[in-house]
Amino acid sequence: MTTEDVKKVKDKEVRKQVVIPLLQHTGTVCEPIVDKKTDVLIGQKIGEGDDEFSVPVHSSTAGTVVAIEERPHPICGSVPSVIIETNETNDTIEFKTSKNPSKEYIISALKDSGVVELNGYSLYNMLTSEKQINTVLISLSFSGDVSSNCAPENIASIIEGMNLLIKASDAQQGAFIIQKDDRQLISAIESGLSIEADIEIHTVEQDYSPSMANLLAYEITGMQIPNTCTPLDAGVLLSSASSALAVRKAVLEGIPQIKVNVTVTGAVHNPGVKNVRIGTSIKEVINSCGGYSGEPGKIIMNGIFSGTALSTDEVPVIKSTSHIIVQSSDEVLHDIPGPCIQCARCVDICPVNILPGRIASFADMGMHDECSKLHVNSCVECGLCVYVCPSSRHILQLIRYSKTVLQQLVEYEDESKSSGCLSCETPCLASTPFISNGGIL
Amino acid sequence: MKFTVSHPSHIREGVTIKSIMWSKIVILLVLSLFSVVVFGLQALALVLVSVLAAVLTEAGIQKLTNQELTIKDGDAVLIGLIMALLLPPDIKLWIPVVGAFFAVALVKHGFGGLGSTLFNPAIAAWVFMKMSWGALTGSGSIPHIGEYTDLLVEFGAGRLAEVSSVVLIIGGLYLVYKKYIDWRIPLLYLSSTIIVAVILGEELSYVLTGMLFLGVFILAPDPTTSPITKNGRIIYGLLCGIMTVIYGYLTYNYVVAVLYTVFFANAVAPFIEKNTYPKPVNEVPA
Numbered sequence A: 001m002t003t004e005d006v007k008k009v010k011d012k013e014v015r016k017q018v019v020i021p022l023l024q025h026t027g028t029v030c031e032p033i034v035d036k037k038t039d040v041l042i043g044q045k046i047g048e049g050d051d052e053f054s055v056p057v058h059s060s061t062a063g064t065v066v067a068i069e070e071r072p073h074p075i076c077g078s079v080p081s082v083i084i085e086t087n088e089t090n091d092t093i094e095f096k097t098s099k100n101p102s103k104e105y106i107i108s109a110l111k112d113s114g115v116v117e118l119n120g121y122s123l124y125n126m127l128t129s130e131k132q133i134n135t136v137l138i139s140l141s142f143s144g145d146v147s148s149n150c151a152p153e154n155i156a157s158i159i160e161g162m163n164l165l166i167k168a169s170d171a172q173q174g175a176f177i178i179q180k181d182d183r184q185l186i187s188a189i190e191s192g193l194s195i196e197a198d199i200e201i202h203t204v205e206q207d208y209s210p211s212m213a214n215l216l217a218y219e220i221t222g223m224q225i226p227n228t229c230t231p232l233d234a235g236v237l238l239s240s241a242s243s244a245l246a247v248r249k250a251v252l253e254g255i256p257q258i259k260v261n262v263t264v265t266g267a268v269h270n271p272g273v274k275n276v277r278i279g280t281s282i283k284e285v286i287n288s289c290g291g292y293s294g295e296p297g298k299i300i301m302n303g304i305f306s307g308t309a310l311s312t313d314e315v316p317v318i319k320s321t322s323h324i325i326v327q328s329s330d331e332v333l334h335d336i337p338g339p340c341i342q343c344a345r346c347v348d349i350c351p352v353n354i355l356p357g358r359i360a361s362f363a364d365m366g367m368h369d370e371c372s373k374l375h376v377n378s379c380v381e382c383g384l385c386v387y388v389c390p391s392s393r394h395i396l397q398l399i400r401y402s403k404t405v406l407q408q409l410v411e412y413e414d415e416s417k418s419s420g421c422l423s424c425e426t427p428c429l430a431s432t433p434f435i436s437n438g439g440i441l
Numbered sequence B: 001m002k003f004t005v006s007h008p009s010h011i012r013e014g015v016t017i018k019s020i021m022w023s024k025i026v027i028l029l030v031l032s033l034f035s036v037v038v039f040g041l042q043a044l045a046l047v048l049v050s051v052l053a054a055v056l057t058e059a060g061i062q063k064l065t066n067q068e069l070t071i072k073d074g075d076a077v078l079i080g081l082i083m084a085l086l087l088p089p090d091i092k093l094w095i096p097v098v099g100a101f102f103a104v105a106l107v108k109h110g111f112g113g114l115g116s117t118l119f120n121p122a123i124a125a126w127v128f129m130k131m132s133w134g135a136l137t138g139s140g141s142i143p144h145i146g147e148y149t150d151l152l153v154e155f156g157a158g159r160l161a162e163v164s165s166v167v168l169i170i171g172g173l174y175l176v177y178k179k180y181i182d183w184r185i186p187l188l189y190l191s192s193t194i195i196v197a198v199i200l201g202e203e204l205s206y207v208l209t210g211m212l213f214l215g216v217f218i219l220a221p222d223p224t225t226s227p228i229t230k231n232g233r234i235i236y237g238l239l240c241g242i243m244t245v246i247y248g249y250l251t252y253n254y255v256v257a258v259l260y261t262v263f264f265a266n267a268v269a270p271f272i273e274k275n276t277y278p279k280p281v282n283e284v285p286a
Helices: A003-014 A103-113 A123-128 A143-149 A152-169 A183-192 A210-221 A241-253 A282-288 A345-349 A356-364 A368-373 A384-388 A395-413 B017-039 B041-064 B075-085 B094-111 B121-132 B165-177 B184-199 B210-219 B230-251 B254-274
Strands: A017-021 A045-048 A063-072 A078-086 A135-140 A173-179 A199-204 A236-240 A259-266 A272-277 A296-301 A308-310 A323-328
Touching (some): A045 A078, A103 A123, A103 A152, A123 A152, A123 A236, A135 A143, A135 A152, A143 A241, A143 A259, A143 A323, A152 A173, A173 A183, A183 A199, A210 A236, A236 A241, A272 A282, A356 A368, A356 A395, A384 A395, B017 B041, B017 B165, B041 B075, B075 B094, B094 B121, B165 B210, B210 B230
Parallel strands (some): A135 A173, A135 A236, A259 A323
Antiparallel strands (some): A017 A078, A063 A078, A259 A272, A296 A308, A296 A323
């Protein structure tokens, strides 16, 4: 091999690739609309679905499509993905900017921009559903989202995003939801709000992960929303800081959702917030933070209490990624579960007021009927019961097991009804569309 | 590179069965120390024999049935220790040996081991000993809190647990503060006892004995035998308080009242629990 060849090979290896999954939302997998060897630009649409729940996927880089194949996905095993080799240029498609958009313009801009909530719902679908929206809530209470997106320079943009959402949804009022202890953020938002706008600030006590959307809406509006419904059914559009930023970008600057802010914490050399292209592998993100410090044991996406542990660091960052936590190998829990001593610590901490430990014991014995009677399907999977369990029992795993079995039973009995669960951080993207009216669970 | 995959949560609070059990044991050991001061070495022998018998019984059962030894979690030690505290110091030492065997072998392991017991093993064993050898397990003295110093050390105590209320109060508040026991049962048990006793015109100096505080902070909130539902624990606490006063009012013995009350409350706890299942805040309409 000549030196030139070696250089070529090396060049090829060094060439950065992004892996963009065609599924980053709740719904069905998008169809790729580009072919192998096509050249794509930043912001070009590369995947589109034909049903109402799909959200288009855009290229986050300029380069050439080298493959369209199944690749590991942070949540859903492996999913068809478009692999793009970047050419290190910043060639973009023409972005359509707007100064003072009308309601129709906002909605049409959101349709093409593929903005997705942290729990996988498409904002466009939420705005165009038949349900009347009275209130727009932007949750600044999920710590991963807050640390990534609520830097002081973003506050004005978040408020702009809020105003755009209120305009698009014809809502009467809007509110920011902030954790009580976060005084800094409260005062930042307060000073950013203009007086005449009908936007309030609500404080909550705990960290609400995206899977706890219904619970958060209940906390603010007092309306009970079962897990088969979404806050939308109560007239509430629940959004997050990251989506508010994405909305503002999509509407005013015409840029689709191709980048996310990700906080990296834990066993890395330089923890911090990174603005990352969607499709970048987690490994690359961690390398940009100075790499692992020590032997890594676990990579957790989106929250230490309820986040997903990743099996490999080769998975890409997707639209709902907001927080990456690296645990060193000695931090990883290896405790062996003991018997339940019925101390009821899980009952005391449960935010939805069910009996997690008892349900887990029934699930362990395969008594899923009993689990169903004890409202296993109300569980929002916040992970707090496992956190406090003195016996290190796998409560959440057993609850998920029971939910899955019950769901399969329902599907077996009545295949025409689609049912959904709020199981994962992002609800199971591969299953049937989430929003259902006749769901049993 | 290999990564661990698991369900959430990925961290733990750090409270374990061990930490709960051993902090209770430490509190009761301090109490035992007070009892040694009051009763002398008789009390020390009783505590040692009782704990040793409970631990050996547990070890024997787990060896025989090829289970993992769980002495370290402290449950057997706690059972032996509580049982010793319920007995008078001058008891013949073969009685606690039989009692500890009964508690660990029948009441604990007979019902499925740690976490599955219906009755608090120490109380069940006490009831068993009381029924079997009533004259031998009785105490010659009933505590009377005549002065405030009696709360710290009561020389008129008949049983080991009665020697010091202050140790149990401080220890109990520590357990509540660390969230090792729930606050509902102690609060409602103690307050309902006092309120009902005052209504019935009882003298509180006979009611607020060390045994009552042992019941309030250690026996009644025992995790396994009390209801797991929040409302259930409130009812359970109220029931304990009311029953204690009724029993004490009729028999003039508030010490035994606590033990029989908790024994009775243990029996009805599953019933209370079943009728107080909570409604989830996001209940799915039927």
